[in-house]
Amino acid sequence: MLSDNREALVRVKSFSPDKIRELVSCAYLYGKPGTLGSLLNRPYRAVLGALYNADTDGELSRLGEMNPHGIVAGLSAAAALCGAGESVLVLPSGNGFTQLRSAAEKAGITVADEDFIDCRAHADDLLLHWAALAAVADLIIGEPQRIITSVNSRLTEVMPGEPVGSVMAPGDVKAVRIGASYYTPSVMSEPARAELFAAGGVIKTYGSDCCIVQAAYEQIMRLRKRCCGKCLMCREGLFQFGEILREITKASSNPAEPALAKEIGEALAPAAHCSVGEAAAECMLTVLENFSSELDSHIKKKVCPAAQCAAFSAVYIDPMKCCGCGDCIAVCPEDCIEGKPGYISMIDDVVCTKCGKCAEVCPEGAVVRTQSRIPRLPDRLTKAGRFRR
Amino acid sequence: MISVSIDGIKLSVAENTSILEAALHNGIYIPHLCHHKDLPELGACRLCLVECDGISDPQQSCTLKAEDGMVIRTRSEAVDKLRRLSMELLLAAHPEDCTTCPKYGRCELQTLIQYMNVSATRIHRRVKSILKSTNPLFNHEMVRCVLCGRCVRACCDMRGVGVLQYNKADMETYVGTLHDRLLKDTDCRFCGACAEVCPTGAIQDAKSFTAVEKHDKLLPCVANCPAQVDIPRYLRYAKENRLGDAAAVLREKLPFPGVLGRVCNHKCEEACRRGELNEAISIRNVKRYIADMDKQMAWKSKARRMPLTGRTVCVVGGGPAGMTAAIYLSKRGHSVTLKEAMPKLGGQLRYGIPEYRLPRDILDSETDYITQVGVTVECDCKVACPEALLREYDAVLVTTGTGAGVRLPIPGNDLQGVLLNTDFLRDVSTSDQTGIGERVVVLGGGNVAFDCARSAKRLGAREVSVVCLESRGGMLADPEEIEQAAEEGVIIYPSSSFEEICGETRVSGVRIMTVSSFRFDENHNTIIKKEPGSERIIEADTVIFAVGQRPSPLPESALELKRGYIALIGDGTMKTSIEGVFACGDVVYGTASVIEAIAAGREAASEIDIWLGGDGDISETLAPTERAADKIGIIEGFYGLKRAEELLLPAQMRSSGFSECSGGLSGDNVCAESGRCLQCQLRLQIEPARTWTDYVGKGVAQQDAQ
Structure with a gap:
């Protein structure tokens, strides 16, 4: 790794333009997939080093602490490469990044504290991700290109061409999210390409106990919080995505909604001005494409395969496990659990909202959430341990 | 020039023209919402999509620059579908309150809905929880806002004021001010550009008007002036310290600006929109200063x-x-x-x-x-x-x-010492002999009555009274006349009837009664209701009738x-x-x-x-005709800026002679006072709302719609 930007600049000057183009051609970019090499054909007013607008995970920001000199050197080099007059390092507001900040200031780079980049205001600027800058620095000093990623919150690297799964621990995987896209586990055998990581650089795996619809809903909500609201398609598209996904998890959607979501997603992807809209469209479209059976199950069969969507499930207290402590009775917001000390608690299924608070406090793990038939339960107060099927 | 083809129509357009501008300029309508001719493009609404040969995806025509040989189609299946989807999404977040919205019938969004025939039936609707706020001159009902961003661009880019901005509360983006302050607590210049460009009922004028009424409602100062003097323009020149140009504006309509700067009844100030913020601009005094400073009279060369x-x-x-x-x-x-x-x-x-x-x-x-x-x-x-x-x-x-003065038919109206306003004031102006005594009673409550009373005071009368029918608040004279007269020691008897002028051969007094109410009947006769037993006599040796002239x-x-x-x-x-x-x-x-x-x-x-056979055109262009700068920038604390006070001689000094009472405004004050002007006319420079019906039906879209 580089320790300051001077070395990088000296090296940039010693390379021929073709060499540089070749070197940085694989560096992945802010927002849209593509290569840095192809972007250097036009002049820019400034080069900005920033995190993604759509970065709802914030995990790659740790790069700022891990490799501050690489980011700064990459930014100086990129600015020199495209002849931009100014280079700006954008830091998320708040404290931190002291090393990165001082390295940038020392290198004569303007530091801006901004959580969101107005891409319209930077139409004449080149926007590069911190990770891309670090990669540029690596390429210049002749180190192999690596793709920096975070797998389930662990920052790591993957070499281009290696299978994506090589950085992941084996286990129960139903879905893999890379950036904002949801893939089936088959993606793990695909070779890693920079584009795969274009929208966030984060890998998250989901086991069979996760509902992808809910995961996507939460993802969309995080993006809505980031959305600046200026572009119609992004602002209203995200709202519709959220509503559609929420209604699916609440068992109240109609069968036409996936088609509507697809129409909006396909219209949003090319319309987006920044990564927020792109990420949301990718999230929605990949869920529709790769997890259509899970969606169908919710919409048509009224079953959440992961048994996570409360609207489809039933909650009961396993009479074989209940110790009669009564903790569940105390926390129930609907006051729908019957019981007394030493007796098996019973949930009134009609009133229960399946909120799951009882399950959280039960010391025996006796509260069961199920999508299937409820077994025979006591029909009157029964002493704990006395119930026989 | 470059040539493009839009819907098969060959057009020759200037370089750096967008396809949307090229089309609209040539009468080919492409639906659009966030685009406004006078504002930088935002490219947010996705309504102006077109197909361009050689580009696979439909493109936004507002940001697509025309290139030589481009072939554009304003409609296609893909474009229509995307456009309709954009409109559906837009409507999902817009309340269905058209029939109760004051913008009904003048709303750009409404005509777009009609043109595209779209409703948000298959889409999740949402209700925004944004409250309305009432500001001077404008009402904000941002729940109707479709976030086209025109007002923000008008405020920031066109005006350089930057009071309106995008705010975000949780997940809801809305247009508002920093910390949601009311406009009066911001640096708002109340120029109205936001209301002018708003395509919905979100930002509206508090008093709505039709296109025909627009000029007069927006420039009430000009509309109220019988001579239609371009007040905002000379105030702008005065603010820029271009006094010669300001004088030229005055001279385009007025041969006697110095006179009017002193004695005009300034109907303009009564109507001034600044008055709805705090106080009207002191227009007359600014005019006076401009006229007094105009020694060079450069406008004469253009007469x-x-x-x-x-x-x-x-x-x-x-x-x-x-x-x-x-x-x-x-x-x-x-x-x-x-x-x-x-x-x-x-x-x-x-x-x-x-x-x-x-x-x-x-x-x-x-x-x-x-x-x-x-x-x-x-x-x-x-x-x-x-x-x-x-x-x-x-x-x-x-x-x-x-x-000719009017002598009321009351007993004693021909006694010695009874004068008429016109004769008295003429004598005051021409000779020292006016025939007044020590104690003068003026009958009447208009400006002329006060001219008589204040002149009498200056001529040395010991006691001067003004008696009039009207109540103190209903007197016809300008408030400042009444106030200044009172300061000078003139005694005012409002709500009083003139019963009789007492005296044998010479006036000894005036008998008056207190009036509880009065009105005019259909024959213009006065019907007066008096309080019984309220009679009293004001002693006097001179009575001046100031009850009108014929x-x-x-x-x-x-x-x-x-x-x-x-x-x-x-x-x-x-x-x-x-x-x-x-x-x-x-x-x-x-x-x-x-x-x-x-x-x-x-x-x-x-x-x-x-x-006599001429064309009757007496207009003159004496002042520069350049367009006013759109960018007005910020003036700190603009809302609260106080009206400049005129320099007034102290009452003692005033009543001792006939030197001018008022010194008008000082030079510094004139600049600041003109700077208080809202420059309402700037808004008329903005392209007014146009709808699809305003474009000549050349394009495919129009033919279909017809």
């Missing part, structure tokens, strides 16, 4: 002089109406003679308005202009029969005004009269019953203001010019 027509006009009466008409008739190339009964020009300006309100050097310098434009002035020349002048002149204009009779004239005033034949004309004789000013409609007389004089000049 229009038509070649001589060989036609002759005689104007009878040298008051403001007559002088104005004479000036403009002369500029039209006619040979004009002005006959004035008194020794000097000015009419009521000289022989009515006292010197402490209008110094005679100001008057003299402005009436001099009349001879400069070639009018032959004949003073001390009383005309008894105007129509007889037709033997010598092609046309005659009678502007003899209302020079035209002096024209003893040998056969002109048709109506209640003593010269009758005109029909509306909107200044023709009298005798062909070739015209009349205007007070002699036609009764005592009014100087500015009305000037406006009437201008109108008469135009009409007589037409009658």
